[in-house]
Amino acid sequence: MSTHGHILPRTTPLTEAYWDGCRRGELRLQHCLDCGHVQLPPRSHCTRCRGSRLEWRASAGRGRVASFTWIHIPLTEAWASEVPYAVALVRLDEGPLMMTNLHDCSESQLTVGLEVTVTFEARDETIHLPQFRPAREEEVTS
Amino acid sequence: MTKGLGGIAIVGAADTAVGKITDLDCQALCAIAAERALADAGLTFADVDGLVTCNAMSQPFLYPAEALAEYLQIFPSYCVGLGAGGAAAVSVIQHAALAIEAGLCETVLITMADRLRSGLTREQARQMQSAAGHPEFETPYGPTAPALYALLARAHMHAYGTSREALAAVAVTMREHAGLHPGAQKRDPISIDDVLSSRPVATPLNVLDCSLVSDGGAAIVLTSAQRARHLRQKPVLLLGSGEGHSHEHLSAAHDLTRSAAVESGRQAYARSGIAPKDIDVAGLYDCFTPVVLFLLEDLGLCPRGESGAFVLEGGIRLGGAMPVNPHGGLLSHCHPGNPGSMFHVTEMVTQLRGQAGERQVPNAEVALVHAQGGTLSSHSTLILGTEATR
Known part of the structure; x- marks a missing residue:
């Protein structure tokens, strides 16, 4: 639990580099050096070619909302002051789908397909959680 | 064509009362559902040589099937506790049918119950809610x-x-x-x-x-279609x-x-x-x-x-x-x-x-x-x- 009581991620030795990236303001993804596949969550092997030559690279931190929900009954008390809060699935430009919250986003603004940009929220000293907000006009790619 | 399971039948089926049940625990509900399903089939616990159940969140055991066999004081040759969330109750039927076809047992009792309404502590309820997401990449959101x-x-x-x-x-x-x-x-x-x-x-x-x-449970009894013809109810074939x-x-x-x-x-x-x-x-x-x-x-x-x-x-x-x-x-x-x-x-x-x-x-x-x-x-x-x- 963080000081605010939010449930913190249960990290593993394999995901240290991911959370280390987050602390540096980088959303890191694993790239397969053999087949080029990009994956998240981190694994020991590439899920496409089963190869083990994986390299961490920083994502551009952009994506589109694939689906979303506004939660009115919170997961725990820690989220109670934030209701309704948005949980979304975001398809990163590099390919992976990830779950996130959406910040600085109104209920009318949030739609499937909305372009979003990564931002980081410090939950405690070690966990800086990747979060997303709507992309600003100059960030919109297409 | 792949082989079906047409040689196996459901011969007994029963539910317990459902809703709010405050005077019974999960094992008792399993026992009641089992007794009713066996009576429905015209069988008794003595006929059961296979037992399948799933864990109850409100009354967890490390090995739920073994614990239930102990509670019922039956000593099956096939005893399985399955976990596949909501899919378990249907998936177990396939497993039980295979056990009968393979000759591991003749009559399988599948009985399960839980008390999510009255049986969970606050902490158990919270854990159940937050267990749905990936602990590292979903739940923190x-x-x-x-x-x-x-x-x-x-x-x-x-x-x-x-x-x-x-x-x-x-x-x-x-x-x-x-x-x-x-x-x-x-x-x-x-x-x-x-x-x-x-x-x-x-x-x-x-x-x-x-x-x-809800609180509640249900049970079914499976045996060979051949044996099913001599039992009480019209057989339901898999x-x-x-x-x-x-x-x-x-x-x-x-x-x-x-x-x-x-x-x-x-x-x-x-x-x-x-x-x-x-x-x-x-x-x-x-x-x-x-x-x-x-x-x-x-x-x-x-x-x-x-x-x-x-x-x-x-x-x-x-x-x-x-x-x-x-x-x-x-x-x-x-x-x-x-x-x-x-x-x-x-x-x-x-x-x-x-x-x-x-x-x-x-x-x-x-x-x-x-x-x-x-x-x-x-x-x-x-x-x-x-x-x-x-």
């Missing part, structure tokens, strides 16, 4: 179980233009059916407007789009089964508008030689309203993308093209957790025997049961018939 299904609902609405009213119509139909079942937990009729104006949980889902929280597993956590789903029910259903149809058009009545897992829409499409019970219109036109009502959950399902009959789809199974047995009274689907000869666990993650399909179907 605060998704609840309904929120995960809400994400699927939204994706379906976006892809196919499915209306909010279509989701509500699923809940309305389940309530209408539960009104015809004397044992159902919620029997007062509701309207689409009632669903739309009920308390928001995770948009687009409101409280009436979510299944009940014609075919299938399973599909595509992901555990929603963010690992490859498609947000289609589930591994497609693969599960395909196997069950191929093994049974039954086509979707031959199904007279279906028991579909309905923990949240959108799940019924997904399953109708994935199992080929209506065209892809058209489940919303199908439900709004009364397609899943008794008398409709594909009656679903005449007992009222998880949305209105009861949802005690892992045992939830056992009630779909016992209802299909009742329907195929022609014993469903007011809610009987006329001349029901072929039934499909489908359960899922996780977030449309693990899937299990079963096709049931009678001697007339074979």
Whole structure:
């Protein structure tokens, strides 16, 4: 639990580099050096070619909302002051789908397909959680 | 063609009371369901040499099947505790049938119960809620179980233009059916407007789009079809089964508008030689309203993308093209957790025997049961018939 009581991620030795990236303001993804596949969550092997030559690279931190929900009954008390809060699935430009919250986003603004940009929220000293907000006009790619 | 399971029959089926049960624990509910299912079959505990159960969240044991055998003081040669979330109750039937076919045992008792309404501590309830997400990449964002299904609902609405009213119509139909079942937990009729104006949980889902929280259990007894002919009830034959597993956590789903029910259903149809058009009545897992829409499409019970219109036109009502959950399902009959789809199974047995009274689907000869666990993650399909179907 963080000081605010939010449930913190249960990290593993394999995901240290991911959370280390987050602390540096980088959303890191694993790239397969053999087949080029990009994956998240981190694994020991590439899920496409089963190869083990994986390299961490920083994502551009952009994506589109694939689906979303506004939660009115919170997961725990820690989220109670934030209701309704948005949980979304975001398809990163590099390919992976990830779950996130959406910040600085109104209920009318949030739609499937909305372009979003990564931002980081410090939950405690070690966990800086990747979060997303709507992309600003100059960030919109297409 | 792959071999079916036509040599195995369900010969006994029974439910306990459901809703709020404060004077019994889960093992006692398992025992009561078991006793009733055996009596229904005309058998006794002495006939049972196989036992299958799942863990009860409100009364967990490290080895739940062994603990239940001990409680019942039966000493089976096949004893299995299964975990696949909501899919478990249907998946176990396939496992039990295989054990009989392989000669490991002759008569299997499948009994499960849980008390999610009165039996969970606050901490157990919290753990259950937060266990739905991936502990590292989902739960820190605060998704609840309904929120995960809400994400699927939204994706379906976006892809196919499915209306909010279509989701509500699923809940309305389940309530209408539960009104015809004397044992159902919620029997007062509701309207689409009632669903739309009920308390928001995770948009687009409101409280009436979510299944009940219940105490209760159910049991069935399986044996060879040959032996079944000499027992009390008209045998219900296992014609075919299938399973599909595509992901555990929603963010690992490859498609947000289609589930591994497609693969599960395909196997069950191929093994049974039954086509979707031959199904007279279906028991579909309905923990949240959108799940019924997904399953109708994935199992080929209506065209892809058209489940919303199908439900709004009364397609899943008794008398409709594909009656679903005449007992009222998880949305209105009861949802005690892992045992939830056992009630779909016992209802299909009742329907195929022609014993469903007011809610009987006329001349029901072929039934499909489908359960899922996780977030449309693990899937299990079963096709049931009678001697007339074979």
